[in-house]
Amino acid sequence: MKRLFSIIIAGFALFSAFSTQITYSGNRGYTLVERTNLRRYINGKYSGLTSREVRSFISSSSAPVSNKVPSAWRRAQWYDGNFYVMEETLRNSKSVAAGIHEAIPSVFNIDSDGKMNMVVDNGYPTFRSFPSYTTQHLVPGDSWKAEATRAVDPLNKGVFTRMPIQVLYTFAGEEMYKDEEVYRIKALWQTNYGFSNFMRDPKGDDSLLKATGGHKADIIVRKSTGEAILIVDNVDEIFAYSDGLQINFKGTITLFTEYPPAVDRNKLLLFLNRVASVKTPSEKAVEKTVAAKDKTVPSGGSGSGNGKTDSAGVGKVSGNGKTGSAVGTVAGNGNTVAVTGSNLSKNGDSSAKNNLVVEETSAGLRLSIRDIKFLPDSDQVLASESARLDEIAQALKLAPENQFLIEGHTASVGKPAGEQKLSVERAQAIARELSKRGIPAEKFICKGWGGNKSVADNSTDSGRAQNRRVEITILE
Numbered sequence: 001m002k003r004l005f006s007i008i009i010a011g012f013a014l015f016s017a018f019s020t021q022i023t024y025s026g027n028r029g030y031t032l033v034e035r036t037n038l039r040r041y042i043n044g045k046y047s048g049l050t051s052r053e054v055r056s057f058i059s060s061s062s063a064p065v066s067n068k069v070p071s072a073w074r075r076a077q078w079y080d081g082n083f084y085v086m087e088e089t090l091r092n093s094k095s096v097a098a099g100i101h102e103a104i105p106s107v108f109n110i111d112s113d114g115k116m117n118m119v120v121d122n123g124y125p126t127f128r129s130f131p132s133y134t135t136q137h138l139v140p141g142d143s144w145k146a147e148a149t150r151a152v153d154p155l156n157k158g159v160f161t162r163m164p165i166q167v168l169y170t171f172a173g174e175e176m177y178k179d180e181e182v183y184r185i186k187a188l189w190q191t192n193y194g195f196s197n198f199m200r201d202p203k204g205d206d207s208l209l210k211a212t213g214g215h216k217a218d219i220i221v222r223k224s225t226g227e228a229i230l231i232v233d234n235v236d237e238i239f240a241y242s243d244g245l246q247i248n249f250k251g252t253i254t255l256f257t258e259y260p261p262a263v264d265r266n267k268l269l270l271f272l273n274r275v276a277s278v279k280t281p282s283e284k285a286v287e288k289t290v291a292a293k294d295k296t297v298p299s300g301g302s303g304s305g306n307g308k309t310d311s312a313g314v315g316k317v318s319g320n321g322k323t324g325s326a327v328g329t330v331a332g333n334g335n336t337v338a339v340t341g342s343n344l345s346k347n348g349d350s351s352a353k354n355n356l357v358v359e360e361t362s363a364g365l366r367l368s369i370r371d372i373k374f375l376p377d378s379d380q381v382l383a384s385e386s387a388r389l390d391e392i393a394q395a396l397k398l399a400p401e402n403q404f405l406i407e408g409h410t411a412s413v414g415k416p417a418g419e420q421k422l423s424v425e426r427a428q429a430i431a432r433e434l435s436k437r438g439i440p441a442e443k444f445i446c447k448g449w450g451g452n453k454s455v456a457d458n459s460t461d462s463g464r465a466q467n468r469r470v471e472i473t474i475l476e
Contacts, residue, residue, distance in 0.1 A: 412451025
């Protein structure tokens, strides 16, 4: 009996050594691309090719501080996404050129098993909880089932219908993909929407009666984190509408993740420190490599500080007594000196240099343009902003491979609908101005917040001026 027990234990240990358990542990920002190439048939007759690309920048975030957030969700990884249609080959039979994009916001979290919980849902991402994983240990050939959701808008009406799906996954094994260890997973499921009221999406398209069809997907998952880096879905699907219209799509939907290049922060911050105030940066954000002890750090602006900063005994930044920022001459051994002072006054950001504030966020460095001048209730930028925009364009050119999120904000004066619309229009206006200064238009993603994210008191003129701002994040 003991021998049999020992054999069982040894067999289990051997199985564990050669089996795999996949879990999701992603925690960094990424770009998700969804590329659709589908042949379209209307009532059985071929009517053309549906080809479009949806891109997004998704940054990691923290769970909201709210009693309404389930405790289980707090253990999940949270994300804040900005989606946009990068290119749509056919819209009213015309090609649509790339240009400035308006962001479609999304907030969600992902559990360790890959399950996605949507919090702000505007239709994207279209695949949710896909792929999902099992707690069992896997060897090639093992299968499991999991629920997922797919959001669809076949008629491009701007109304998404969320269809529940039951996916059969099969573990195909380990391999190398672009010099990285990955898992390959096969997935099969049937579209089966609208055959009972229980299956219908109450917020979806009422005119969509039924959807049927089949999917066969190939999935490549990063071994280290469980992140899906490539999904190729082969589609054959039919959508039936209340007016008798029936649309059949055949082809592929490809999803893949990309990671934006890192910004040369030393170079960028050396420039920004001349024209803007760096707001309480971390040492990592403001490390500057000093080539020799006689080199001079770029001058900063007025503010509070003691004129000295030490970084782990590496050296000192001697200042002029007016600022704790990088002002003066570095004395030291030529190693990296971390400048930890801030050139903001105690009274807030209103004294910031050029009314420009640089902040570090989870999505990347953010440049806040305070008290931005437009014609009243208009998106027309005043000529007096030209010099500031010139400086900002020069800064963005130091990140030539990155994209930029431009967020518009207004003062809150009790007109939320108008403030929201105006904030988007002003973000787009700044994008156009920067495009005139040599930044490619397709690099900009625009978003408006209206008066919902104030940084100062709306009851004062100076506070409202600070709230009228545009923020530009270099996405990384």
